[in-house]
Amino acid sequence: MKRLLFNIQRVFQPSADEMAALEKAIQIVHLKKNDFFLKENEICSSVTFIEKGSMRLFYESPDKEVCNDFFFENSLVGSLAGFLTQSPSIVNIAAIEPCELLVFDYPDVMKLTENWPAWRKLADILVQEQFVRAEKREASLLRNSPEERFKNLLEEHPKIFKRVPLRYVASYLGITPETLSRYRARFLA
Amino acid sequence: MKRLLFNIQRVFQPSADEMAALEKAIQIVHLKKNDFFLKENEICSSVTFIEKGSMRLFYESPDKEVCNDFFFENSLVGSLAGFLTQSPSIVNIAAIEPCELLVFDYPDVMKLTENWPAWRKLADILVQEQFVRAEKREASLLRNSPEERFKNLLEEHPKIFKRVPLRYVASYLGITPETLSRYRARFLA
DNA sequence: GAAAACACTTGATTCAAATCAAGAAAGAAG
DNA sequence: CTTCTTTCTTGATTTGAATCAAGTGTTTTC
Numbered sequence: 001m002k003r004l005l006f007n008i009q010r011v012f013q014p015s016a017d018e019m020a021a022l023e024k025a026i027q028i029v030h031l032k033k034n035d036f037f038l039k040e041n042e043i044c045s046s047v048t049f050i051e052k053g054s055m056r057l058f059y060e061s062p063d064k065e066v067c068n069d070f071f072f073e074n075s076l077v078g079s080l081a082g083f084l085t086q087s088p089s090i091v092n093i094a095a096i097e098p099c100e101l102l103v104f105d106y107p108d109v110m111k112l113t114e115n116w117p118a119w120r121k122l123a124d125i126l127v128q129e130q131f132v133r134a135e136k137r138e139a140s141l142l143r144n145s146p147e148e149r150f151k152n153l154l155e156e157h158p159k160i161f162k163r164v165p166l167r168y169v170a171s172y173l174g175i176t177p178e179t180l181s182r183y184r185a186r187f188l189a
Numbered sequence: 190m191k192r193l194l195f196n197i198q199r200v201f202q203p204s205a206d207e208m209a210a211l212e213k214a215i216q217i218v219h220l221k222k223n224d225f226f227l228k229e230n231e232i233c234s235s236v237t238f239i240e241k242g243s244m245r246l247f248y249e250s251p252d253k254e255v256c257n258d259f260f261f262e263n264s265l266v267g268s269l270a271g272f273l274t275q276s277p278s279i280v281n282i283a284a285i286e287p288c289e290l291l292v293f294d295y296p297d298v299m300k301l302t303e304n305w306p307a308w309r310k311l312a313d314i315l316v317q318e319q320f321v322r323a324e325k326r327e328a329s330l331l332r333n334s335p336e337e338r339f340k341n342l343l344e345e346h347p348k349i350f351k352r353v354p355l356r357y358v359a360s361y362l363g364i365t366p367e368t369l370s371r372y373r374a375r376f377l378a
Numbered sequence: 379g380a381a382a383a384c385a386c387t388t389g390a391t392t393c394a395a396a397t398c399a400a401g402a403a404a405g406a407a408g
Numbered sequence: 409c410t411t412c413t414t415t416c417t418t419g420a421t422t423t424g425a426a427t428c429a430a431g432t433g434t435t436t437t438c
Contacts, residue, residue: 059328059331059332061332064332066328066331066332068327068328068331079324080320081317081320081321081323081324084313084316084317084320085317085320085321090324090325090328091324124273127273127316127320128270128273128274130320131269131270131273131274131316131319131320131323132270132274134270134320134323134324134327135268135270135279135280135323136279137327138257138323138326138327138330139248139255139257139279141327141330141331141363142248142255142257142330142360142363143248143250143253143255145424146424146425147424147425165385165386166385166386167385167386171331174330174331175425175426176425176426176427177385177386177387178386178387178388178425178426178427179424179425179426180386181386181387181388182387182388182425184386184387185387185388334394335394335395336394336395354415354416355415355416356415356416364395364396365395365396365397366415366416366417367395367396367397367416367417367418368394368395368396369416370416370417370418371395371417371418373416373417374417374418
């Protein structure tokens with residue numbers, strides 16, 4: 001957890017007391033592969049930073065699972081919609097690789113954002129980023145063909161192909177594993 | 190503009206002075222059919238309420254336009270991502286029907302949200318709503334077939350089919366106008 | 379370390395939607 | 409009102425991805 005706290009210190013320059021309070025509010029959690037971080041209908045009541053590992057966000061349908069997002073180390077994990085509204089989640093989040101997480105409880109976070117303008121600002125920026133991301137993803141699903149989405153993902157996030165089981169990647173692209181396999185054969189030959 | 194101001198009065202119960210200030214900050218704008226409300230690369234610098242009419246939000250590609258959202262009377266119109274970040278828009282918004290709009294300038298809105306907690310709260314709720322909407326749309330594009338999306342839209346927003354040219358609806362559903370026409374023949378027969 | 383379970387690839391076939399191509403209907407413009 | 413343009417429908421064909429079906433490779437697990 002050194003890196004996150006180091007960066008917080010660098011950016012926010014909290015006093016030693018504030019820093020100590022912050023450290024106390026953090027819980028370290030370890031997940032094994034396939035452990036759930038958030039289950040459908042649960043309320044996401046924390047802000048969580050991934051120290052190590054990777055996770056996937058997915059929807060559960062009667063017939064199939066649809067993977068909609070990936071999270072890696074040095075980023076936050078969660079369903080922002082669920083978190084902001086503090087309402088039951090419509091998505092699941094589970095570990096792909098073993099994870100080490102830094103968990104801040106929701107009440108603690110709210111206290112920070114309410115009392116510390118810099119945190120409020122940070123929260124706003126995170127929300128904005130997610131918005132832009134959602135808008136882009138929506139556009140790519142509508143305007144690009146599956147094959148184009150594959151090429152874009154390969155270009156922009158090659159590491160996903162290295163660290164995420166291909167069936168999840170296929171689902172994220174909105175295609176079957178067979179089709180993804182054929183793209184790979186065709187473009188990585 | 191009666192309805193919006195009436196509701197503001199009802200919900201926020203501003204003083205007569207505040208209400209007068211508010212009314213002064215509002216600009217009434219009329220758009221003809223196909224007029225642009227927001228063009229790509231412009232910055233969306235207002236919060237705008239639709240009194241009358243309808244609009245569409247769309248992406249422009251070299252080959253095709255992709256319609257991604259519709260707006261009707263008694264709701265806000267805009268690209269929230271663009272508004273929040275005050276960065277050049279990646280989308281266009283144009284009138285489908287003639288529109289009457291109530292426009293609040295960005296600086297005025299910021300003043301409101303910064304100085305009036307109820308407005309801050311309202312802004313937060315609007316952001317949350319858009320988030321939930323984006324999450325649902327993303328899910329529907331990934332997990333539902335074009336035909337299912339058509340049926341869902343027909344079920345949930347039948348008015349869209351009455352008031353929006355079908356080629357825009359087709360684009361919104363991610364299908365060609367021909368396919369939409371066949372669905373209609375099949376399901377509305 | 380062998381067996382079992384799971385993940386990925388490859389091939390054959392099917393299917394749904396795109397494309398191509400006219401027509402019909404509805405709106406806009408003179 | 410009539411013409412011209414745009415929008416929508418309907419039909420024939422093509423195409424790209426899904427499905428079905430093995431087979432190969434790779435982890436778990438006992």
